[in-house]
Amino acid sequence: MSAPVVRVAPSILSADLLNLGRDLEAISGADFIHIDVMDGHFTPNLTFGVDTVKACKRASTVPLDVHMMVTNPDESVSWYLDAGADMVTVHLEAARHPHRIVSEIHAAGAQAGVVLNPGTPACALDSILEDVDMVLLMSVDPGFGGQSFIEGTIRKISQVRSMARERGKDLLIEVDGGVSAANVERVVAAGADVIVAGSAVFGSADPAREVARLRELGTPGLAAWNA
Ligand SMILES: O=C(CO)[C@@H](O)[C@H](O)COP(=O)(O)O
Ligand SMILES: [Co+2]
Numbered sequence: 001m002s003a004p005v006v007r008v009a010p011s012i013l014s015a016d017l018l019n020l021g022r023d024l025e026a027i028s029g030a031d032f033i034h035i036d037v038m039d040g041h042f043t044p045n046l047t048f049g050v051d052t053v054k055a056c057k058r059a060s061t062v063p064l065d066v067h068m069m070v071t072n073p074d075e076s077v078s079w080y081l082d083a084g085a086d087m088v089t090v091h092l093e094a095a096r097h098p099h100r101i102v103s104e105i106h107a108a109g110a111q112a113g114v115v116l117n118p119g120t121p122a123c124a125l126d127s128i129l130e131d132v133d134m135v136l137l138m139s140v141d142p143g144f145g146g147q148s149f150i151e152g153t154i155r156k157i158s159q160v161r162s163m164a165r166e167r168g169k170d171l172l173i174e175v176d177g178g179v180s181a182a183n184v185e186r187v188v189a190a191g192a193d194v195i196v197a198g199s200a201v202f203g204s205a206d207p208a209r210e211v212a213r214l215r216e217l218g219t220p221g222l223a224a225w226n227a
Helices: 017-026 050-059 073-083 098-107 153-166 184-189 207-222
Strands: 007-010 033-038 064-069 087-091 111-116 134-138 172-176 194-197
Touching (some): 017 050, 153 184, 184 194, 194 207
Parallel strands (some): 033 064, 111 134, 134 172
16 A cells, blocks of 8 residues: 555645646646635635636546635535536535535535634534545635635644544545645644645746645655554
8 A cells, every 4th residue: 555645735726817727737746626716705805616617627637626615605515516526615604504515515426525714613523524525624714825824723633633533534634724835744744634735836936846845745744643
């Protein structure tokens, strides 16, 4: 069996939208394409919708990780499943019926995750942890790329990894916001195994190399909890 490696999910929020095809090609070695769907209500910003997800599906074979930052995702999750999302994550702060959404995602053959904002405690996961494939922990308040990593996230990552361990749950923990070469090893050592990186990847002169570098720098951190 090959050793586990950190999965890297570049966020196209920081891509060059006028050259999105070129940027998707540059990250063809990534593990996921992270697509930040924002509705201007749940977040102060308005970004991508279903058509962007469809366009990414046509342009790339990398699995699509759709991060829904929308009010009432219950109403719109099916659009993203139809558009080709491979992983869909919804905020617990926004979902009316999170278990129902997770079931809908699974019924469509996709993977399901729930997201916590920095201000939402890990215990909010108590009744849904067993039902999801991934927990996404925001390490910035959602809305924009290029923000600074909130340090308290490190403790929350460890808490969620412990919760999963105690329950014997095989869980992906993804961390989103302000992750870069400077902190990726610490983030992973705390218990994460998927990292989102927007500005770190697309702000670099060589996005393909940056994906590989983040994976390389983060992977040693897996040993801390993934024995
Ligand atoms: O969901 C979000 C922001 O709300 C993120 O996915 C950002 O796009 C991450 O950008 P960086 O902090 O890595 O620049
Ligand atoms: Co995101």
